[in-house]
Amino acid sequence: MTELTNLTVAQIRDGHRAGDFSAVEVAEAFSANVAGAKALNAFIVETPELALAAAKAADADRAAGTLKALSGVPIGMKDLFATNGVQTTAASHMLEGFVPRYESTVSQKLWDAGAGMLGKLNLDQFAMGSSNETSYFGNVLSPWKRNDGGNAALAPGGSSGGSSSAIAARLCPAATGTDTGGSIRQPAAFTGISGIKPTYGRCSRWGIVAFASSLDQAGPMARTVQDCAIMLENMAGFDPKDATSLNLPVPDWEAALSSDLKGKTVGIPKEYRLEGIDPDIDAMWDAGIAMLKDAGAAVVEISLPHTKYALPAYYIIAPAEASSNLARYDGVRYGLRDLPDGAGLQDMYAATRADGFGPEVKRRIMIGTYVLSAGFYDAYYTQAQKVRTLIARDFEAAFGACDVILAPTAPSAAFGLGEKMADPLAMYLNDVFAVPASLAGLPAMSVPAALNREGLPLGLQIIGKAFDEQGVLNAGLAIEERAGFTARAEKWW
Amino acid sequence: MTIDQATVRKIASLARIAISDAEAAAMEGELNAILGWVEQLGEVDVTGVEPMTAVIPNTLRLRDDVVDADPLTGGGRRDDVLANAPAAMHGFFGVPKVIE
Numbered sequence: 094m095t096e097l098t099n100l101t102v103a104q105i106r107d108g109h110r111a112g113d114f115s116a117v118e119v120a121e122a123f124s125a126n127v128a129g130a131k132a133l134n135a136f137i138v139e140t141p142e143l144a145l146a147a148a149k150a151a152d153a154d155r156a157a158g159t160l161k162a163l164s165g166v167p168i169g170m171k172d173l174f175a176t177n178g179v180q181t182t183a184a185s186h187m188l189e190g191f192v193p194r195y196e197s198t199v200s201q202k203l204w205d206a207g208a209g210m211l212g213k214l215n216l217d218q219f220a221m222g223s224s225n226e227t228s229y230f231g232n233v234l235s236p237w238k239r240n241d242g243g244n245a246a247l248a249p250g251g252s253s254g255g256s257s258s259a260i261a262a263r264l265c266p267a268a269t270g271t272d273t274g275g276s277i278r279q280p281a282a283f284t285g286i287s288g289i290k291p292t293y294g295r296c297s298r299w300g301i302v303a304f305a306s307s308l309d310q311a312g313p314m315a316r317t318v319q320d321c322a323i324m325l326e327n328m329a330g331f332d333p334k335d336a337t338s339l340n341l342p343v344p345d346w347e348a349a350l351s352s353d354l355k356g357k358t359v360g361i362p363k364e365y366r367l368e369g370i371d372p373d374i375d376a377m378w379d380a381g382i383a384m385l386k387d388a389g390a391a392v393v394e395i396s397l398p399h400t401k402y403a404l405p406a407y408y409i410i411a412p413a414e415a416s417s418n419l420a421r422y423d424g425v426r427y428g429l430r431d432l433p434d435g436a437g438l439q440d441m442y443a444a445t446r447a448d449g450f451g452p453e454v455k456r457r458i459m460i461g462t463y464v465l466s467a468g469f470y471d472a473y474y475t476q477a478q479k480v481r482t483l484i485a486r487d488f489e490a491a492f493g494a495c496d497v498i499l500a501p502t503a504p505s506a507a508f509g510l511g512e513k514m515a516d517p518l519a520m521y522l523n524d525v526f527a528v529p530a531s532l533a534g535l536p537a538m539s540v541p542a543a544l545n546r547e548g549l550p551l552g553l554q555i556i557g558k559a560f561d562e563q564g565v566l567n568a569g570l571a572i573e574e575r576a577g578f579t580a581r582a583e584k585w586w
Numbered sequence: 587m588t589i590d591q592a593t594v595r596k597i598a599s600l601a602r603i604a605i606s607d608a609e610a611a612a613m614e615g616e617l618n619a620i621l622g623w624v625e626q627l628g629e630v631d632v633t634g635v636e637p638m639t640a641v642i643p644n645t646l647r648l649r650d651d652v653v654d655a656d657p658l659t660g661g662g663r664r665d666d667v668l669a670n671a672p673a674a675m676h677g678f679f680g681v682p683k684v685i686e
Binding site: 191192193194195292293294307308333334336337339340399401402405406408409416420423424425426427428429430432436437438439440441442443444446447450455456458459460462463466472473475476477478479480481482483485517518532533534559 | 589594597598599600601602603604605613616617619620621623624625626627628630632635636637638639640641642644646647649656659663666667669670671672673679681682683684
């Protein structure tokens with residue numbers, strides 16, 4: 094029999110249903126991999142006992158004939174989702190030791206569907222970062238290495254880098270991620286896995302530690318497009334507790350999966366052809382275009398004229414919302430408190446926040462505070478919100494001519510840890526292809542498509558119309574079937 | 587717009603984050619680099635463009651006007667609310683003395 098930890102979510106679900114193995118065997122196999130992979134630092138908290146309890150329940154459900162959609166499937170949970178009774182930190186010192194007395198809607202849905210939790214996955218602190226180097230609990234390492242013999246430690250992407258690393262290293266078959274400006278798609282691309290950010294509002298944000306509320310959206314990460322569809326079906330859905338939650342039925346995405354793209358048109362945004370970009374990225378993109386044509390799609394060039402302004406707009410809007418959201422960490426109600434001798438309330442706030450936030454979080458709070466401050470609000474924030482309208486209109490116009498858009502997920506393969514930390518702007522630029530879809534609230538997915546000349550995975554991104562996750566998944570499946578991406582990191586951890 | 591260290595300290599104070607002189611000096615350069623870069627947004631002609639308020643058109647829902655309508659977000663959960671407070675006392679959040 095194949096090793097259980099090599100199975101996909103669909104294979105685990107179906108194999109468990111058919112009685113090929115027990116859920117307990119699956120949970121134990123993954124928990125053993127988690128325990129043996131400390132070198133990756135993908136988990137902040139391990140919960141093998143919770144995975145086992147869910148597995149026992151799944152085995153009992155099978156015996157009773159009451160199987161659920163994810164019975165027998167253990168998963169990893171990004172440590173941005175509040176989990177009842179299990180420490181939830183957002184990878185910050187500020188929330189170290191915080192044990193919620195409630196469960197996020199998305200995680201509750203997954204448990205209700207029968208999934209079990211292997212642990213809480215590391216991430217960039219408060220989901221701010223593109224490399225997993227801002228976690229208070231240390232860097233996450235990618236399981237991948239360059240083939241140059243240099244053995245450099247590589248970034249698993251961010252902010253969902255614990256999720257991407259853990260899936261690529263077979264520590265879990267699937268995990269939750271969140272995407273504010275590419276935090277699901279870029280780490281998926283860096284580690285050779287798939288991930289989808291659904292339409293804004295598909296997944297409830299209730300119980301997810303907030304970064305930038307108008308952008309944050311949860312989504313699944315897994316090794317196949319089908320697994321992403323299965324996971325998303327069990328994460329999405331209306332939630333009265335989130336005012337931005339979409340009151341729409343959740344389609345049966347898995348059942349409707351089809352890689353036949355006849356009659357579909359794929360748009361190629363000319364503004365994404367960046368000058369001086371890695372030739373391996375452009376070559377993968379061209380190969381992707383050929384794959385979608387092979388699947389029956391027509392291909393047209395489209396224009397997204399305000400692309401250049403997406404990143405600067407994002408780096409006003411996201412920090413502005415973050416500065417407001419993170420005001421709640423004041424040392425009073427939960428989390429860290431620093432009370433210097435003789436300090437008053439204001440000193441306590443300032444000391445607590447100085448100690449509890451890492452440098453990147455402080456930088457973004459400061460930027461956000463500045464752009465929202467009196468005298469600068471219109472020049473920065475209102476201007477950025479207007480540019481955001483124009484970016485959304487660009488997509489609307491483009492979707493008059495095409496059904497989905499194909500582009501690279503990131504402008505490079507995984508970079509080395511430390512390579513970009515000294516220059517925040519260079520780090521921000523890594524999300525250049527991911528951010529526009531976030532600003533427009535559109536569903537977008539990354540699928541592994543090739544290895545570069547260093548032997549590292551590269552991802553293709555598919556961006557769809559609002560609410561058209563199916564179109565995105567189908568185009569992703571067409572690429573997955575044709576790219577035949579089976580490479581995996583050689584085990585060194 | 588260039589910001590100096592005095593402005594950095596002003597922003598830090600508005601953000602309720604204590605910073606040292608060395609941090610203020612380092613942040614001066616970083617914030618100027620980032621703000622200098624975002625200023626390219628000024629090039630965009632936004633005449634007649636409304637600022638985006640909701641990315642996906644959605645109508646604001648109102649909760650039923652019922653006390654404690656939701657067992658999770660309604661009342662009656664004092665112990666849960668205080669469970670993670672650094673200094674809960676007598677059923678309240680404790681803070682340093684505010685009134686002299």
